[in-house]
Amino acid sequence: MSDELLRQVQRHGSRPAHIAIIMDGNGRWARGRALPRPFGHKAGMQSVREVVEGALAVEVEVLTLFAFSQENWQRPADEIGALMDLLKEYIAREMAELESQGVRVRFLGDLDRLGPSARASVDQLMAQTSRGSKLALNICISYGSRAELTRATRLLAEEAAAGRLDPADIDEEAISRRLYTADFPDPDLLIRTSGELRLSNFLLWQLAYAELYVTPVLWPDFRRQHLWEAIVEYQRRDRRFGKVTV
């Protein structure tokens, strides 16, 4: 079944260059097993590994994962602590493998809010994988799309005030270049797990023309086959970007 899905993805001429994922449902997965929420996050780490391998197998170029939002700083301190510990565990455990697979990892978001040890870990993983060229893996932490757009606006205003930028030259490209995602094309496909029909302040600018795919599967149950199913569905869609098909 999964080999057939893989072949189906590969047979099709086009595939999404950039896939973004809102990884949701860890808490419900844990609750369903009468476990504390951090167990759901821990199980979700395995799904991260699955989608990285699934993306490599079908030559997706960019994978952007929403791991921790700005709003998540309002969760109970022990859950935040557990998430930060998991992040460090993920980095320590996966660094060598990610590097050998040719994955280049970047963390996008307000990294200044991270504690010193989490910050050191993310910096180390970014430096260690900086030569990877097979897959760009973006992990959004301490990320909020409105904050990202506010930051871009402030950067533009500062450049204009300093006389380095003519306000008449501010176009969509100028804004895109000041977002955390400046180096990447916009996502072609957004996947959200656990059935919720929301964007949750994720990549609001960048998702303007993305195809949306929502699955009821909870993130800790998400496997590479689920990624390929989403890609097969994407390949059936007719993307028109506001134009008509001729």
Ligand code: FPP
């Ligand atoms: C949403 O589930 C998920 C998160 C807030 C955290 C995502 C983290 C991971 C998948 C694990 C670690 C990831 C990396 C990259 C190391 P939720 O808690 O909002 O679930 P709920 O909606 O069911 O309560």
